[in-house]
Amino acid sequence: GQSLEQPSEVTAVEGAIVQINCTYQTSGFYGLSWYQQHDGGAPTFLSYNALDGLEETGRFSSFLSRSDSYGYLLLQELQMKDSASYFCAVRVDSGGGADGLTFGKGTHLIIQP
Amino acid sequence: DSGVTQTPKHLITATGQRVTLRCSPRSGDLSVYWYQQSLDQGLQFLIQYYNGEERAKGNILERFSAQQFPDLHSELNLSSLELGDSALYFCASSVAPGPLDEQFFGPGTRLTVL
Numbered sequence: 001g002q003s004l005e006q007p008s009e010v011t012a013v014e015g016a017i018v019q020i021n022c023t024y025q026t027s028g029f030y031g032l033s034w035y036q037q038h039d040g041g042a043p044t045f046l047s048y049n050a051l052d053g054l055e056e057t058g059r060f061s062s063f064l065s066r067s068d069s070y071g072y073l074l075l076q077e078l079q080m081k082d083s084a085s086y087f088c089a090v091r092v093d094s095g096g097g098a099d100g101l102t103f104g105k106g107t108h109l110i111i112q113p
Numbered sequence: 114d115s116g117v118t119q120t121p122k123h124l125i126t127a128t129g130q131r132v133t134l135r136c137s138p139r140s141g142d143l144s145v146y147w148y149q150q151s152l153d154q155g156l157q158f159l160i161q162y163y164n165g166e167e168r169a170k171g172n173i174l175e176r177f178s179a180q181q182f183p184d185l186h187s188e189l190n191l192s193s194l195e196l197g198d199s200a201l202y203f204c205a206s207s208v209a210p211g212p213l214d215e216q217f218f219g220p221g222t223r224l225t226v227l
Contacts, residue, residue: 030212042115042203042218043156050213087156091212099169100146100158101216 002026004088004104011110012078020073020107022088032064032071033089033101043087046073075109083111116140117219119204125225131192134222138185138206144168145187146207146216147179151200162187163210191224199226 004024012018022032031050035043049055049064049071061074075082085108089101116139126132138145147159149172158171162181173179176194181187191198201221207214 042220044115044218045215048213048215093212100148100161100171101156102158102171103156105155 002090002092002102004090004102006086006088006104006107008105009108009110011112014078014080014111014113016078017074017076018078018109020075020086020088020109022071022073022104024069024071024088024090024104026069026090026092026102028093029066030091030093032062033091034060034062034073035087035089035103036084037087037106038084046086078111080111080113083109085109115217115219117204117206117217119202119219119222121222122220123223123225125227126194127227128194128196130194130226131190132194132224134189134191134202134204134224136187136189136204136206136219138187138204139217142206142208142217143185144207144210144214145181145185146205147173147187147189148203148205148218149200150203150221151197154200156203159189161210168210194226196226199224 006022033048034046037043047062064071085106087106089103118137144163150156159173161169179189203221204219205216
């Protein structure tokens with residue numbers, strides 16, 4: 001099976017930078033995705049890393065190290081609207097092509113003024 | 114708004130009953146996924162369809178079934194409902210089933226089993 005570990009909660013200050021880590025154990029690994037979910041809302045896609053390195057999209061960056069089975073999401077210039085849960089997720093291949101996403105338990109990000 | 118629609122938004126029913134959740138994917142998307150989100154289990158992949166055919170199964174119970182119709186909308190059927198089936202059920206869609214294809218999630222159906 002697959003498993004992903006991420007912190008359950010992170011607190012940061014408005015305007016600061018925060019990093020949310022994710023380690024995974026899986027087979028047939030394709031890549032690591034990050035999703036944001038506000039309370040009561042749907043998960044929304046943030047980023048996807050298939051190769052090692054850093055991907056930047058505006059204030060958000062995501063990093064992957066395949067050899068370490070590790071990735072992180074970096075949020076810069078934090079805004080109050082960034083308060084949400086952040087999930088790392090992997091897609092695996094159980095033999096028939098890419099399956100659905102396997103999600104971590106999520107990190108609840110609390111932004112303080 | 115992701116373009117994925119789900120109905121109903123809320124559903125309250127009793128144990129032992131059967132319900133059907135409906136999903137319409139984004140225009141042009143051929144692949145549909147169903148996920149269950151609960152406090153104790155988190156977000157779990159249930160099943161995937163591509164162009165009308167089942168493609169992958171996740172942690173879907175035998176009491177649950179799904180299908181994708183020729184117009185590409187999908188239905189998730191939950192039967193012999195138990196209290197533990199209370200959860201948010203999300204549908205997601207993507208253009209194709211490949212690993213690079215971004216999944217867009219619908220607003221979800223909140224199921225409460227009393």
